[in-house]
Amino acid sequence: GAVVSQHPSWVICKSGTSVKIECRSLDFQATTMFWYRQFPKQSLMLMATSNEGSKATYEQGVEKDKFLINHASLTLSTLTVTSAHPEDSSFYICSVTSGYEQYFGPGTRLTVT
Amino acid sequence: KQEVTQIPAALSVPEGENLVLNCSFTDSAIYNLQWFRQDPGKGLTSLLLIQSSQREQTSGRLNASLDKSSGRSTLYIAASQPGDSATYLCAVGGFGGSEKLVFGKGTKLTVNP
Numbered sequence: 625g626a627v628v629s630q631h632p633s634w635v636i637c638k639s640g641t642s643v644k645i646e647c648r649s650l651d652f653q654a655t656t657m658f659w660y661r662q663f664p665k666q667s668l669m670l671m672a673t674s675n676e677g678s679k680a681t682y683e684q685g686v687e688k689d690k691f692l693i694n695h696a697s698l699t700l701s702t703l704t705v706t707s708a709h710p711e712d713s714s715f716y717i718c719s720v721t722s723g724y725e726q727y728f729g730p731g732t733r734l735t736v737t
Numbered sequence: 738k739q740e741v742t743q744i745p746a747a748l749s750v751p752e753g754e755n756l757v758l759n760c761s762f763t764d765s766a767i768y769n770l771q772w773f774r775q776d777p778g779k780g781l782t783s784l785l786l787i788q789s790s791q792r793e794q795t796s797g798r799l800n801a802s803l804d805k806s807s808g809r810s811t812l813y814i815a816a817s818q819p820g821d822s823a824t825y826l827c828a829v830g831g832f833g834g835s836e837k838l839v840f841g842k843g844t845k846l847t848v849n850p
Contacts, residue, residue, distance in 0.1 A: 625783065628780075630780075658837075665842065666842060667741070667826075667839075667840040667841060667842045667843075668781075668826070668828075668838075668840040669840075670837055670838065670839075673837075715778075717780055717781070719781075724769055724786060724788065724830075725771065725783055725786050726771065726783070726828075726838060727783060728773075728780045728781040728782075728783075729780050730779055730780040731778075731779065731780045733778065
């Protein structure tokens with residue numbers, strides 16, 4: 625299976641600032657990566673599909689101007705939460721598809737104070 | 738809109754017991770179904786993947802079944818161990834590929850020594 629890393633594993637930022645989360649596919653060239661969000665005691669919800677070399681595809685209800693996604697190479701996708709608010713505090717996790725399975729990174733815990 | 742439900746939300750069993758986790762989904766037109774394990778504050782580990790044409794998959798002490806027509810899947814864990822303690826997530830992949838997984842809220846399993 626694919627190995628996926630994320631950085632940072634946790635981050636605390638002040639309200640109104642921006643924070644960038646990196647997702648790396650370590651052993652697999654991923655033309656597509658996925659970003660999910662998980663609130664406490666809730667399901668993982670797909671936020672967007674990151675496409676290498678083109679614009680990301682966002683799910684309904686996800687603000688594309690707030691959650692900026694860049695997929696500049698086959699091994700790296702970044703998610704930038706702009707003008708973060710406390711309600712953006714969540715667990716953000718990325719994944720890649722290899723074969724028929726999805727492989728997930730370890731996740732990033734974002735806390736906005 | 739696909740909805741995935743997992744029952745029970747939490748389960749506590751003594752070590753050595755066999756157990757069953759349940760997953761149901763509303764739209765039977767799925768491509769595949771994947772069971773994951775999530776440890777606290779961690780990412781997801783893929784346990785078993787069942788394609789829509791398959792009835793079950795086995796890996797070690799784990800067995801997952803799929804009844805697509807009735808919208809149900811079960812994860813059977815034999816001879817449970819304290820190390821099995823985690824949250825187990827069920828996710829279905831829509832028709833056309835494993836992208837856009839729709840997740841249940843999970844079952845939190847505690848195996849007591």
